[in-house]
Amino acid sequence: MAIRIGYLGPAGTFTEEAMCLYTSGNEHYEKLEFSSIPEMIYSIGTKIDEAVVPFENSIEGSVNVTLDLLIHESMAMIKKELVLPVNQNLLAKKPFSLEEIEIVYSHPQALYQCRRFLHERLPKALWRETESTAEAARIVAKSEKPWAAVGHRRLGELYGLLIVAENIQDYKNNVTRFIILSHEDSLPTGFDRTSVVFATENKPGSLYRVLGFFARENLNLTKIESRPSRKALGEYVFLLEVEGHRDDEVLKKVLMEVQNNTTYFKILGSYPRWQEGYPPAGGDRKDPNL
Ligand SMILES: O=C(O)C(=O)C[C@]1(C(=O)O)C=C[C@@H](O)C=C1
Numbered sequence: 001m002a003i004r005i006g007y008l009g010p011a012g013t014f015t016e017e018a019m020c021l022y023t024s025g026n027e028h029y030e031k032l033e034f035s036s037i038p039e040m041i042y043s044i045g046t047k048i049d050e051a052v053v054p055f056e057n058s059i060e061g062s063v064n065v066t067l068d069l070l071i072h073e074s075m076a077m078i079k080k081e082l083v084l085p086v087n088q089n090l091l092a093k094k095p096f097s098l099e100e101i102e103i104v105y106s107h108p109q110a111l112y113q114c115r116r117f118l119h120e121r122l123p124k125a126l127w128r129e130t131e132s133t134a135e136a137a138r139i140v141a142k143s144e145k146p147w148a149a150v151g152h153r154r155l156g157e158l159y160g161l162l163i164v165a166e167n168i169q170d171y172k173n174n175v176t177r178f179i180i181l182s183h184e185d186s187l188p189t190g191f192d193r194t195s196v197v198f199a200t201e202n203k204p205g206s207l208y209r210v211l212g213f214f215a216r217e218n219l220n221l222t223k224i225e226s227r228p229s230r231k232a233l234g235e236y237v238f239l240l241e242v243e244g245h246r247d248d249e250v251l252k253k254v255l256m257e258v259q260n261n262t263t264y265f266k267i268l269g270s271y272p273r274w275q276e277g278y279p280p281a282g283g284d285r286k287d288p289n290l
Helices: 014-023 037-042 064-073 107-113 115-121 131-141 154-159 206-216 249-260
Strands: 005-007 029-034 052-058 079-086 089-092 104-105 126-129 147-149 162-165 175-182 192-199 219-227 234-244 264-272
Touching: 005 014, 005 037, 014 029, 014 052, 014 079, 029 037, 037 052, 037 064, 052 064, 052 107, 064 154, 064 192, 064 219, 064 234, 089 131, 089 154, 104 107, 104 131, 107 115, 107 126, 107 147, 115 126, 131 147, 131 154, 206 219, 206 249
Parallel strands: 005 029, 005 052, 079 264, 104 126, 104 147
Antiparallel strands: 052 175, 079 175, 089 147, 089 162, 192 234, 192 264, 219 234
């Protein structure tokens, strides 16, 4: 039976590229396009079985819309992560000079990844946010006006646009981490990461105490982020990531302690940690999707 997988469209987004990498070689996937991240996450379990969503970027940090939906509104679990290079380009319908561009369209993450370039080289241009970089290209392609889009170089061929400036992100090594959401996470591979969310009582030392459980067992934390609880100003929910699988003996014990010492606790999933070239070719692949 086909596995229905959702991605942020239209064609040419970075998320589509991540989805193609993830599904390559597996003909069971049926690919379904969505025009926004919330719409896609809400559809997991009904219209789709899996979804590819951006999670964090090396310049701009977390994709808050994804984080908040996972924290507050979804039961989906993380089953995989992929890290992809993100090279941004400025695309236009005609060979406009940078000074001529009046409006620059893109997804907010993409605009902010190029903040310095856009301020310095397109000082006159207004910024307009779109649901995706490819949506920006579609808008620009429909008009004869001096407008430009920020996105993947592939948008040029797909929408008949010219690349007027290449690699415009403010830091060269720009990468985005994508996650695959599903109704269940992955089995242990020996090289995993676990993501959890929790809230503590608002009293001295409560977060310190929770972090201490991980430190005591020498478990390596890889991310901690606070997001508004949405109940009151100044109240937060924490998203924490740690190396290891929730079925590993030590981590399992620590997660139990965390659960017993927090006011809210949810495991978002355990999944193989991304590493270029892992597992080695011909190596022992415990995970059928790698
Ligand atoms: O608009 C796209 O191309 C997307 O796939 C979205 C998105 C994001 O939300 O972070 C993905 C990767 C890049 O960091 C820029 C934009």
